[in-house]
Amino acid sequence: MEVALGAGTSDLVRFALDDGVALITIDNPPVNVTSQAVRAGLMAALDAADEAQVSRIVLTGAGTAFVAGADAREFDAPPQPPHLPDIIDRIEASDVPVVAAINGVALGGGLELTLGCAARVAAPTARLGLPEVTLGVIPGAGGTQRLPRLIGFGEAVAMISEGRIIAAEKALQIGLIDALDDDPVAAANALVLPDRPATGALPAPVLDCAATSAAQKGAAKRAKGQIAPLKAIELIEAATQLPLDQGLALERQTFLDLKTSDQAAALRHVFFAERSAMARGRKGGDEITEAVVVGGGTMGSAIAYALAQQSVRVTLVETDDAGAARARDTVAGLYDQAVQRGKIAPEAAEQALARNHSFQAGYDSLPAAQIAIEAVFEDLGVKREVFAALDAALPRTTILATNTSYLDPNSIADGLRDPARFLGLHFFSPAHLMKLVEVIRAQDTAPETLATVLRLTRRMGKIAVPAGVCDGFIGNRILTRYRQICDVMLIEGAMPAQIDAAMREFGMAMGPYEVQDLSGLDIAHANRQRLNWAARPDIRYIPIADRIVEETGRLGRKTGAGWYDYDEGKPLPSALIEGIVTQESERAGITRRAFTDAEIVDRATTAMFDEGLRILDEGIADSAADIDLVLIHGYGFPRWRGGPMHYAERQGQSALLKRIETYSEADPVTWTVPGVLRRLVADGDGLKTLMGDA
The missing domain is CATH 3.90.226.10 (2-enoyl-CoA Hydratase; Chain A, domain 1)
Incomplete structure (x- = not known):
């Protein structure tokens, strides 16, 4: 009763x-x-x-x-x-x-x-x-x-x-x-x-x-x-x-x-941001049961494996039979790793590989999949060829997605029969383990296309962050700005090991130069060449990284040396690299000075906030919290600091405005004060006003 x-x-x-x-x-x-x-x-x-x-x-x-x-x-x-x-x-x-x-x-x-x-x-x-x-x-x-x-x-x-x-x-x-x-x-x-x-x-x-x-x-x-x-x-x-x-x-x-405490406030902020992000895929969209992935390298194979863990049947496409065989070996290796970690029994792994995966050369006789994801290397022409073939081989209703880090999805989609079913999916490597995925809205992406993909990413356990189209989207655009500011500090007086140590002490998983050595210096070099940084008047071009690639061939860990020398895998400061750094300071007429670790952190995190603020103002990101999720889950920003936007808000926007004004007076090419920041400070507003939900 x-x-x-x-x-x-x-x-x-x-x-x-x-x-x-x-x-x-x-x-x-x-x-x-x-x-x-x-x-x-x-x-x-x-x-x-x-x-x-x-x-x-x-x-x-x-x-x-x-x-x-x-x-x-x-x-x-x-x-x-x-x-x-x-x-x-x-x-x-x-x-x-x-x-x-x-x-x-x-x-x-x-x-x-x-x-x-x-x-x-x-x-x-x-x-x-x-x-x-x-x-x-x-x-x-x-x-x-x-x-x-x-x-x-x-x-x-x-x-x-x-x-x-x-x-x-x-x-x-x-x-x-x-x-x-x-x-x-x-x-x-x-x-x-x-x-x-x-x-x-x-x-x-x-x-x-x-x-x-x-x-x-x-x-x-x-x-x-x-x-x-x-x-x-x-x-x-x-x-x-x-x-x-x-x-x-x-x-x-x-x-x-x-x-x-600041840490509790930051962690609550991230908790609610993650909950909000995961909620995006709860309503609307269609269920995906069949997928095509093009490109059997590390990224494509990991995407195929991640889809298959949610009982999505995946056909992985390569250019020839040898490539398809290599792709199968790569995917099988991911199942072997799962067996070694105790996540799946060997017999179940074999059955899952046979049941949920097929591998083929070319685009003939593809299944009528609900989604096709391209994961080939970053070349606009190659990606366009892939989508032309997919467009011809698959039903008109199939969603087409490009996994690109920097390229313009609108250019990739040029010529498709129905661009409303096209978008970008920027997975982070390794795609089967990393929780973050940026979902890029192209200019013609239909709401129902976005809803279906968000439903799929939620099912995959991903934190999906929608983003608009710009170079680098949210994460890589901020990463580029962060690295640029660190390079400026190099030429003005810091050294790679000091910058890395300062950012690790702040809480970053790795410093910027350690990360470049891990991923390869050739990736950022190619991006700078694509954007023609050396000739741009709006960027203070620092040639140190390009000299390392072009003159020494040191590309990071994969060549045994990069920003650092390596002794049995342990990074050591390099006299060669430090020599190039000091040479460039002399060539630029700069008298090198000492940087404190606190100054390094302030400059680097302020650069992240500055770029994030511009991304918000341009409508590339839906919220400051989304920017924080991207930097935490994709780039190693300390979770307990809440992401760069939350961290900046806790410091106070007036203080940040004064800081950027000071930087700009000394270096007006590298630093300009965002007009939106002046407005926020003048009006006493928080970042939420940029999204119209204050």
């Missing part, structure tokens, strides 16, 4: 009585986050259970989630009562046993709610974890103090510091839950309660120094520069020494301090 909780309470929590058992159901779709209204409803439900003098309380969630955590949208505001720790304390101290019936995901505050209960029953499909460190905070309602008391120090420190989410079966093995059942509510009603004290009353965990060291090393590698994982480890260590009430107080204060 369902009972109303009374005036002033939320309908997000339901209360029912059945034969002396109270059932409290959290019903805050889609994932039952513990908003203030939910917390108030829980308190009211516990009051109702007290008044009804029940013998047991079962706590569960509606739909497919128990509780997926706190409402992150409330993090920017002061905490509002009732507070989750108070609810959990009340549950734990209750004279009436509370049993958690974990029907789905129990994450963050959701898992902490269950830790206050006398017992926990989970559905086999449930997943449990305390992933708060991935949002720049730590568990703030007892997780660091109760979890190690329940499952032991080692399991808890690994789980919390990594933000690890585990399956229900694993949770049963480590003692986090007491039973598995397809009907967790019924099982929670009937469960014989375990003979143990409340979780908080269990003995303090025993410190495991080896587990602490492993967690610290893992955090340094996985989350370099991030504060929250290390704070979480400290708090779990504190649980071995402090009484529960002191540990809880320390945990709560740490949580509140981190909640308002």
Whole structure:
């Protein structure tokens, strides 16, 4: 029998009585986050259970989630009562046993709610974890103090510091839950309660120094520069020494301090940006079941493999039989890698290769695929030939997509029967692992074409960012500007190793010159030649990189040397390269000066923001958040800084305006003040006004 909780309470929590058992159901779709209204409803439900003098309380969630955590949208505001720790304390101290019936995901505050209960029953499909460190905070309602008391120090420190989410079966093995059942509510009603004290009353965990060291090393590698994982480890260590009430107080204060930090704000920004990006493919568009990929090199084979993982049948086209055989070997190698990583059994890999892939030379007898993706090398003429052949060989309804990094999709599409079904798909290498894909709207791309491709990329687990047409689209356009500014710093006084070290310390996965050595100096060289940088009056041309390619033949790791010399794979500063750098400074009449690491970072990140602002103003990107996603997922910008646009906004646009004005006074060719930035500062507006949604 369902009972109303009374005036002033939320309908997000339901209360029912059945034969002396109270059932409290959290019903805050889609994932039952513990908003203030939910917390108030829980308190009211516990009051109702007290008044009804029940013998047991079962706590569960509606739909497919128990509780997926706190409402992150409330993090920017002061905490509002009732507070989750108070609810959990009340549950734990209750004279009436509370049993958690974990029907789905129990994450963050959701898992902490269950830790206050006398017992926990989970559905086999449930997943449990305390992933708060991935949002720049730590568990703030007892997780660091109760979890190690329940499952032991080692399991808890690994789980919390990594933000690890585990399956229900694993949770049963480590003692986090007491039973598995397809009907967790019924099982929670009937469960014989375990003979143990409340979780908080269990003995303090025993410190495991080896587990602490492993967690610290893992955090340094996985989350370099991030504060929250290390704070979480400290708090779990504190649980071995402090009484529960002191540990809880320390945990709560740490949580509140981190909640308002720059890192937490950045990670929340990225979290919501990713959620918004993934939502794009939920509505509209047609389902793709058959695809053609042209080009069996590293990129094309990886795209074909990634499509096949979503049960898309893929025909990979090469120019001749030998090329088709090489493509098959490349794709087979990707399955072998998956087998080695334990992702698939050898027999299943063989079956998937046979079932989902075919390889052929030429365009005869292609299947009536819903999409064809071209992944040949960056040559406009070659790409046009490919699309002319595809246009003739495939139905008029087939979507045609070019995987290009810089070339103009509108020029590639010239001559197609129906350009409305054409667009660009800029995958990032390796395409089967990298989550980012830029979806390029050509001038005639139809909305339904875009919708179908976004549906496909979402199915592939990709973060798809729509972009307009310009040289380099979003990511490579900003990368080009970033590298240009770094080259200017080279000729003015810095060296490659210092710039790389400064950007790594800032949090970039690699410095710009390390990245060029990895990808090959010939790629950027070809792009500069295509754009004729040496003759352009609007660019301060720095010839250092071109001299390295043209005079030394050093193209990076693939030739054994580039910006760096290499000793058994270890990069070492090169006297030859440093000599070329200083020669070019002398030739330009520049007196070299020292750069601080902070100055290097300021110039480089301001260049990213400057170019991103222009991209926004031109309508190339739909939002500043999309630019941040591209730089984080495609170019190694530190996630915990939120991307270049978020990072700049946190510094303040007035400060950035003054900085760019200063740069422009000293170097008016390299730096000009974006008019849109002057307008934003004058009007006191944020970046959202550029998209008309402020």
